Amino acid sequence: MKVAVRVIPCLDVKDGRVVKGTHFRDLRDAGDPVELASRYGSEGADELTFLDISASEQGRATTLEMVKRCAEQIFIPLTVGGGIRSKEDVDRLLRAGADKVSVNTAAIIRPELIDEIASTFGSQVLVVSVDARRESSQSSGFEVTTHGGRQSAGRDALSWAKEASERGAGEVLLNSMDADGTRDGFDLEMISLFRQELSLPLIASGGAGKIEDFPRAVEAGADAVLAASVFHFGTVSIDAAKRSIAAAGQIVRLPSQD
Amino acid sequence: MSGTSKTAVLDYGSGNIRSVERALATTGSSVVITSDFEVAVNADGLVVPGVGAFGQCMTGLRAIRGDEIVAERLRRGRPTLGLCVGLQILFQCSTESAGVQGLAIFEEGIERIPASILPHMGWNLVDAAPGSRLFDGVEDERFYFVHSYGRLQQQSNAALPDYLPSWSEHGARFLAALEFGSLSATQFHPEKSGDAGLHLLENWVRSWR
Numbered sequence: 001m002k003v004a005v006r007v008i009p010c011l012d013v014k015d016g017r018v019v020k021g022t023h024f025r026d027l028r029d030a031g032d033p034v035e036l037a038s039r040y041g042s043e044g045a046d047e048l049t050f051l052d053i054s055a056s057e058q059g060r061a062t063t064l065e066m067v068k069r070c071a072e073q074i075f076i077p078l079t080v081g082g083g084i085r086s087k088e089d090v091d092r093l094l095r096a097g098a099d100k101v102s103v104n105t106a107a108i109i110r111p112e113l114i115d116e117i118a119s120t121f122g123s124q125v126l127v128v129s130v131d132a133r134r135e136s137s138q139s140s141g142f143e144v145t146t147h148g149g150r151q152s153a154g155r156d157a158l159s160w161a162k163e164a165s166e167r168g169a170g171e172v173l174l175n176s177m178d179a180d181g182t183r184d185g186f187d188l189e190m191i192s193l194f195r196q197e198l199s200l201p202l203i204a205s206g207g208a209g210k211i212e213d214f215p216r217a218v219e220a221g222a223d224a225v226l227a228a229s230v231f232h233f234g235t236v237s238i239d240a241a242k243r244s245i246a247a248a249g250q251i252v253r254l255p256s257q258d
Numbered sequence: 259m260s261g262t263s264k265t266a267v268l269d270y271g272s273g274n275i276r277s278v279e280r281a282l283a284t285t286g287s288s289v290v291i292t293s294d295f296e297v298a299v300n301a302d303g304l305v306v307p308g309v310g311a312f313g314q315c316m317t318g319l320r321a322i323r324g325d326e327i328v329a330e331r332l333r334r335g336r337p338t339l340g341l342c343v344g345l346q347i348l349f350q351c352s353t354e355s356a357g358v359q360g361l362a363i364f365e366e367g368i369e370r371i372p373a374s375i376l377p378h379m380g381w382n383l384v385d386a387a388p389g390s391r392l393f394d395g396v397e398d399e400r401f402y403f404v405h406s407y408g409r410l411q412q413q414s415n416a417a418l419p420d421y422l423p424s425w426s427e428h429g430a431r432f433l434a435a436l437e438f439g440s441l442s443a444t445q446f447h448p449e450k451s452g453d454a455g456l457h458l459l460e461n462w463v464r465s466w467r
Contacts, residue, residue, distance in 0.1 A: 001427040003380040004400060041452075046381060075281060077402060077450050099274050099450065122310035124377055124404045170377055170404075201379045223375065253381040253400045 004253040006046035006224035007214070007241050008203065009231040011036055011070075013082075014053045016062040020181075020229040030232040034069045040231070041074035043238045044255055048074060049102070049173075049226060052082030053148065064096050071097025079127055081173075087116050094121065102127035102173055105146040108153050108160065111167060118168025127203070128169040132157035132190060133177035142190055149177040158197055165200050172198060173226065176206035183209025183230070186217040195221025214241045215248035262288045263467045266301035268327065269293045270318040278307050278341065281449035284456050285463040293322040299330050303466060308343030312368065312407070313355030315343045325361055332363065332441060337466040340443035342405060345436065348443055354407045363441070364418075368407050373429025376406040381451075384434040387422035391465045392435055392442055392458055399454035401434070401446035408432035408445055440466075 011018045011033050018030040030036075037048055050070060052063040060083055067080050080093045081102030090101050107113045107128060117126050135143035140158035145151060153160075161172050174194055176187035186207045195202055204222035208214065208230050217225050225245075230236040242252040265287040267278050275291060282289045282305065292298055306328065308315045319325055328348075331338045340348055347360045352368035360368075371378060381400035386393035403426070411423075411431035418438065426434035426445070435444040442462060448455035 001383050001385070003378060003382045003403070003428055006380050071277065072280065075277070075450060075452050075456060077404075077447075094274055095276075097274065097276055099277070122314075123406070124309065124379070171379060199375055201375060201377065223380070 002251050003223075004046070004251045005218050005222070005245055006203075007238055007245070007252065008047045008049055008224055008226040009036075009040045009045050009238065010049040010051060010205070010226050010228040012051050012053050012228055013063055013066060015056075015059040016066055018232065019053070020232060030229065033066045034073060036232065037070035038073040040238060041076060044242065044253070045076060045238050046224070046253060047077040047079060049079045049081070050098075051102070052080070054082070064092065067093060067096045067098055081127070081129055085113070087120050090117050090121060090125070094125065100125050100127050100170070102129045104129040104131065107164065108144065108146055108155075111163060114164055114167035114169055118170075123168050123170035126169050127171045127173050128161070128164040129173040129175060130157055130161050130164070131175045131177050140193060142193075145177055149180065158194060161194060161198055165198055169200065171201045171203060173203045173205055179207025180205075181229070182207055185209060185213040186220070186222070186225070188216055188220040191217055191220040191222050208236070211236050211240055211244045215245045215250065218245050218250045219248065262286070263302040263463065265289050265303040265305060265463065266298050267291045267305045267307065268298055268322075268324060270315075270322050270324055274309075275307050278305055278449045281456055281459055282463070285460045287463050287467070295323055295327060298324075298327045299336075301336075303337045303339065303463060304328075304331055306338065306340045306344040306347075308341060308345075308347060310343065311354055312343060312346055312352035312360070313358040315347055316355070316358050316360060319347065328361055328363075332439075335440045337440050337462070338442070339462055340441075341449070342445060342447055345433070345443035345445050346407060346409070348436075348441070349409060352407055366409060366413070369410055369413065370406060371408050371410070371429050371432055377404055378406065378408075378428040379404045382426050382428065382434075382446075384446075385425045386435075387424045387437065390422055390424055390435075390437060392437060392444070392461050393424060394461050396454045396457045396461075399451075399457075401444070401448065401451040401454060401458075403428075403434075403446045405445060
């Protein structure tokens, strides 16, 4: 009896539409978030993640409405991230139907945000998203970045993840900025290093391009694997990703036989 | 019973209860979210959700006399379903919140799960109790858990008559669900467990409708 590896499609949402680009640039339209949420729910996604990359207040308001409509479509956990700076932001999203929130830049700027969210809503609602890239001057070999990978935060990604864990994060979403959007596979070295050093669940993200990438990330130590464009554009189905993880001897949740 | 049964979801400031409401609505039951004493006591079925820490939940629950609501429903044999921390608070205490008294329907404590990775987060199997009505037809399915504390099997000495424990495992075996007369509870979130969770909620509603 063992908890299953989770396969999580991620919707990057800008002004009410799902978009996908390389390194957060050259964004392409990938569809309607509500339609995609519904599709992934019925295709056996274990959770759904919704990242708001809107830059404007109006975009954020649209997103809140989208979160509500997505939450109505599915009976699996929904994580929402993007632009969360306060407990009030978290409260608004939970009330809109999110089960968890993911914080990133705002927590790096003001780490106490993690303590505040965890002590008010519990660690289980809080995913700390770490956008990491290779940087040999950092002791772990990885640095953390902010603003969607555009700026260096000037600190070690692993030590930041450990601090986030101690402050009360419930999970770490480890996103490789080097691999993101390349479809060359997950950063296995990074996953393995973080898995050894952290005692909370680790979601691997960035770089999924083909079916074989998923079991490799799991073997490297990921408790969950997250991807966007390969799922949106139909390169890999949720079911195919799960079956390849199962074929490698890992446990996944498959639809019942009846 | 004729007509539509009424299920109340107890609102005491705990988490995403809209999803509990929506999931229950799929069973055909009419659902109200309430913190009103009379409404909660008199509903055909009552769901007591719970997220966050044990102590916080007990504080929130007591603020709306939720402890009395649950006790009164038990006394009258009315169906009550606890979810997640809503299972844990049925016990006497938890090492998560030292000094806080739970509802103490069961005289045992909740402890931190001895696992290398916590929280226990994701879809896991359950060893359903023989004769369980909750798990009828979904014995082999996975359910969505997210918690770091639980009732450990090795410390358990519950030998109450009619007490049906179902177990799961993460680092150690822990209580995944219990059925005890009109009282049921699950450590996992049926409202987040896809079709299997909806089936389980339907089983619960059907057991008393």
